[in-house]
Amino acid sequence: MSAIYANNYVIVAIFLLLGILLPVATVHFVGPLLRPKRPNEEKLKTYESGNDPIGNSWVRFNVKYYIFALMFVIFDVETLFLYPWAVAYNQLGLFALVEMVIFITLLVIGLIYAWRKKVLEWS
Template identity: 80%
Template sequence: MDAVYANNYVIVAIFLLLGVLLPVASVSIIGPMLRPHRPTPEKQTTYESGNIPIGDSWVRFNVKYYIFALLFVIFDVETLFLYPWAVAYNQLGLFAFVEMCIFIVLLVTGLLYAWRKKVLEWE
């Protein structure tokens, strides 16, 4: 059984390695042998519909993105709690059901609050 366990994760490691290897090999090793490399200042300017770029683009952007990221973190953590609960559900019975009802109701309250505060509207 231990061998199976170890082998499984060896395979996962191989897949991860292969996933990194393909882009690295094709872009950095095989690519330069095949493609031309003649940089000019015009080619290296940032694209802005053919105009000369105005200023830097690392500027402030809409704060909404940040709020959505926060909401995502909250609900993703909730899902992390749901997974073990779902796996063990058949052994736990009615008690687990009631507990999870309370948990979800608390979270839905949070969602409703965000909804009322117009966090979910865009612009």
């Protein structure tokens, strides 16, 4: 059993390594041998529809993105609780169901609140 366990994570490590190796090898090792490199002032300029870029591009952006990120964190954490609950559900019985109904209801109230406050609208 423990051999299988170790082997499984050896495979995961191999896959992760291959996933990193392919872009690194092609872009940084194989690529430079094949492609030209003739940079000039114009090429290295930031693209802005053909005009000279105005100001810095790291500008302020819509606060809505933060609100969606916040919503995502809340509901992603909810799923984090739902997964182990779902796996062990058959052993837990009715008590677990009632508890999870309460938990989901609490979050749904949050969702309804966000809905009513027009947070989910993109305007």
